[in-house]
Amino acid sequence: MSNNIIFLKNKTTPLDKYEVESKDNKYSDVQFLPLIAHTHHPVEALHLLKDNNYISNLRYLIVTSQRTVECLNESIIPTLTKEQREKLLDLSVYTVGPATGDFLRRVGFRNVKGDDMGNGDKLSDFIIKDIGDNYDGEILSFVGAIRRDIIKNKLKQRGLSVKEVVTYETNVLNDNLDRFQNTLVDIADKEECDGKSCCWVVIFSPQGAKDIIKFLKQNPSIKDKLDLRISCIGPTTNDYLLDNGINPEVVSPQPTPDSLLDAIDGFQKSMVTTVKH
Template identity: 90%
Template structure:
């Protein structure tokens, strides 16, 4: 079993399921390498959610990013009154992905829906069906500064009006490649005493990872020296890697820790079987 895994993402606080499940799967060295910085912008959402008239008309919330949940937990919810919190937590909240859904539930929302839809297009269809003819309240979508408008546009086509409010923005850190190289150097130093170990690098998005991907393409010997293997999350990231000369060993079928680690485990078992034969 490989004991090194590097997640090219910010560690979700206070609990990151990728870390928990990696350690459960006997990865002793689990590292997170943040590639982007997140800045909260809670003011516009606060003005709405602290307005009792608006809050009383609000029935549906759309939250598709863990960064938005962090903004809610750290910068918005603590400033609300108990009555406002109770109203907010009782809303129907639509989201994508089990990790974001679990995060919302831990924060206090108890009517979270759609976290098994997998993408914004499917979530849009689910929202339309779930609301049905019962549309008589506001729909608020809390988003990042950079986003695709799939959900908003699809709901608009069927007459559902969505108010979008930005809660965070992202910026690429300027030393990603340096920190990645230093991480590999540290692992190489440890690997000298354990030649059977390999290192997995998990790429979640091209954002912030472009210099690292270019470095891996231009230095293929690095992969052999460290027995470095690449895994990625999602078809968009996989296509970007392929277009840039990187063929990942594993593409996670779903954007979840279970799916990722199961795919990696399956790959490693198939490689072991191939060597034995």
């Protein structure tokens, strides 16, 4: 018997900790199913960061998305001069989430803060407290084309100037459901040879997953056929699933690989205990 896990997300490059942690937890088949396409938009950021006067006076940066870090790593940092690159990597960088924080450190940022705050509202309070009376100039925030303005609005209410620059945009792929169904067919075919195995589907966001969620609701028998179980990341995604007739077996307490896999492992152990009794 083998365990399958399908992550409904783009695989982070060059390293995705969900894959690493899953293999360490003995998952024999780890798959990523991208639901959205990301397009880098580095031009405006490069215009600012290649302005030696601007970057010399810049002290604070906000980066809350791994997609922005990918844009920095692949499309921005390699084109900077050594001096510009060093000034950028020395900035105080505020972020949310350990995965994004780790990615920033791997890229080379030396002063990453706030990655344990959990959400934008708490990060805003942290930034205000951390900067304190030392605020001088402008805070540069790299964002996606679609974003919530919680951080910017809260900082501006406290008199902090925030300049937002779009570094990427996302578009939902048009064949998500077809690829998901094909993945399930492949797993079913494999089970005919290897014996029935548990298959976990991890949903990170409703974006791009709505047709898949609708399919799962309309075909409840598929869960029994494949021993398919649903896990999700975050209360917002959980609320969306519940509102749409899907009750996930596991909701990860934190948006991290170890938190997710520990929760799944705890669920599976509880199921074994229940069966024994």
